[in-house]
Amino acid sequence: MLRRLLALALCAALLPVHGQGLPDLGDVSDATLSEKQERTIGSRVMREIRVDPAFVEDPEIADYVKTLGNRLLSAADSPGRAIEFFVVRDDAVNAFALIGGHIGIHTGLFLLTENESELAGVVGHEIAHILQRHQSRLYQSQGRYQLASLAALALALLASRGSSSQSGQVTEAALVSASAIAIQGQLDYTREHEREADRVGITILERAGYDPRGMVSFFERMQRANRLSEFKGAPSYLRTHPLTIERISDMQNRAERMPVRLVPDSFEYRLARAKVRAESGQVAETVAWFRNRLADKTVLRPREDSYGLALALLRARDFPAAEKELALLRSSAQPHPAFEQAWARLLTERGMNAEAVAAYRVAIKAFPAHRGLAYGLADLLIQSGDPKAALALLEERVRATPEDARLHELTAKAYAASGRPLSQHRAQAEAYYRRGNLAAAVAQLEIASKSKPAAGADFYDLSSAEARLRELRNQLEIEREAEKALKIS
Numbered sequence: 001m002l003r004r005l006l007a008l009a010l011c012a013a014l015l016p017v018h019g020q021g022l023p024d025l026g027d028v029s030d031a032t033l034s035e036k037q038e039r040t041i042g043s044r045v046m047r048e049i050r051v052d053p054a055f056v057e058d059p060e061i062a063d064y065v066k067t068l069g070n071r072l073l074s075a076a077d078s079p080g081r082a083i084e085f086f087v088v089r090d091d092a093v094n095a096f097a098l099i100g101g102h103i104g105i106h107t108g109l110f111l112l113t114e115n116e117s118e119l120a121g122v123v124g125h126e127i128a129h130i131l132q133r134h135q136s137r138l139y140q141s142q143g144r145y146q147l148a149s150l151a152a153l154a155l156a157l158l159a160s161r162g163s164s165s166q167s168g169q170v171t172e173a174a175l176v177s178a179s180a181i182a183i184q185g186q187l188d189y190t191r192e193h194e195r196e197a198d199r200v201g202i203t204i205l206e207r208a209g210y211d212p213r214g215m216v217s218f219f220e221r222m223q224r225a226n227r228l229s230e231f232k233g234a235p236s237y238l239r240t241h242p243l244t245i246e247r248i249s250d251m252q253n254r255a256e257r258m259p260v261r262l263v264p265d266s267f268e269y270r271l272a273r274a275k276v277r278a279e280s281g282q283v284a285e286t287v288a289w290f291r292n293r294l295a296d297k298t299v300l301r302p303r304e305d306s307y308g309l310a311l312a313l314l315r316a317r318d319f320p321a322a323e324k325e326l327a328l329l330r331s332s333a334q335p336h337p338a339f340e341q342a343w344a345r346l347l348t349e350r351g352m353n354a355e356a357v358a359a360y361r362v363a364i365k366a367f368p369a370h371r372g373l374a375y376g377l378a379d380l381l382i383q384s385g386d387p388k389a390a391l392a393l394l395e396e397r398v399r400a401t402p403e404d405a406r407l408h409e410l411t412a413k414a415y416a417a418s419g420r421p422l423s424q425h426r427a428q429a430e431a432y433y434r435r436g437n438l439a440a441a442v443a444q445l446e447i448a449s450k451s452k453p454a455a456g457a458d459f460y461d462l463s464s465a466e467a468r469l470r471e472l473r474n475q476l477e478i479e480r481e482a483e484k485a486l487k488i489s
Contacts, residue, residue, distance in 0.1 A: 076127065086105070090106045092108050121205050124205045274311075290309035337366075337367035409431040412428040
């Protein structure tokens with residue numbers, strides 16, 4: 001996926017500059033991108049990001065980041081737009097704002113932050129970039145050029161997330177080529193934009209109830225890391241967010257004028273960070289890391305570290321040791337759905353499907369809003385040859401949260417196992433639609449409209465599929481016209 005999009009970006013970057021064959025995008029007075037145009041570009045890029053294997057769909061991590069981001073966004077002055085917060089699995093320390101209202105956070109950022117206010121500070125800074133429309137303003141200031149370069153901006157940011165030497169070479173090639181049409185000028189926000197994002201971000205951070213000094217401490221650590229390494233070894237965040245002594249001083253001065261606030265980390269932050277660490281690195285090293293953390297805490301063991309160790313032990317397939325950790329967690333006075341999810345996963349991986357199904361059902365009764373439990377139970381029921389029970393669960397969930405793409409995917413899987421192709425393709429179409437892939441959704445509905453209704457299906461099912469097909473075809477045509485106008489098709 002990334003290679004294909006980088007090819008698009010590089011082709012755009014190698015086009016001649018305006019006056020030497022660059023496509024005309026209209027009168028210079030119309031150079032400012034509208035929010036609709038920004039959304040068109042952002043949606044195109046996000047369509048590809050969501051199918052990248054590095055896109056994190058784990059509900060516990062994804063829901064935590066969404067909750068954190070929305071808490072910060074609600075503290076902004078008239079935010080006026082929704083922002084999608086998502087996580088990319090990569091050890092590089094980075095976060096980035098994409099045009100159109102999308103903020104990506106690398107798992108490596110979780111591991112570098114020492115408290116929740118530090119993570120919130122970075123997210124608040126990225127929110128400020130979007131609310132102040134910095135990428136669109138860069139477009140306006142530079143006049144007319146190939147709008148595909150804005151998509152290339154997002155792709156170069158994604159390419160920079162890789163820690164391998166090949167990824168670094170691809171990123172460097174992308175940035176060098178893209179400089180032909182000022183991509184580098186877009187990637188590296190101007191110093192004024194960075195200062196503005198600092199000012200807005202630290203205000204959002206304080207209003208949302210976090211410690212504004214967390215933003216300062218994190219950037220100070222990043223600056224020290226930059227001093228101790230050459231540019232290529234510096235944290236990825238510094239490549240796209242130039243950090244200066246003046247910026248640090250300005251943030252320090254602003255934080256000092258704000259009330260001192262001791263903000264404890266939320267348990268959800270601690271769990272999310274533990275889960276990220278448990279799923280990162282070499283499994284033996286990760287298990288050892290958590291064991292060392294717990295070695296000198298025999299009286300009061302932090303639950304997040306015990307949870308992280310249990311997950312790492314599951315990765316190592318050391319089931320007896322994982323069971324011991326989870327038994328301790330589940331017997332505590334403070335139950336949590338993450339512990340029940342891990343317990344049901346342990347039972348499943350041990351081949352104890354009936355016990356796992358029972359565990360999931362009990363947990364869902366206790367924590368009905370937890371998405372991961374519903375996903376796990378539905379998937380296990382399908383695998384166990386009981387798609388009817390899975391559909392009973394999934395159809396109820398889809399009615400309650402129709403925007404959840406994963407629920408539609410599982411529903412399609414259950415319909416397939418039930419021998420109901422029309423319903424299967426309809427459900428898969430809705431999954432693609434919610435992932436922003438209208439073309440794939442239309443293709444699924446075209447298959448559905450040609451399917452012979454299975455037992456239990458009737459004329460209404462077929463008519464409904466055809467009506468939805470007409471609706472999405474119309475939306476796809478509008479989308480393609482918008483992309484064509486912006487020359488990013």
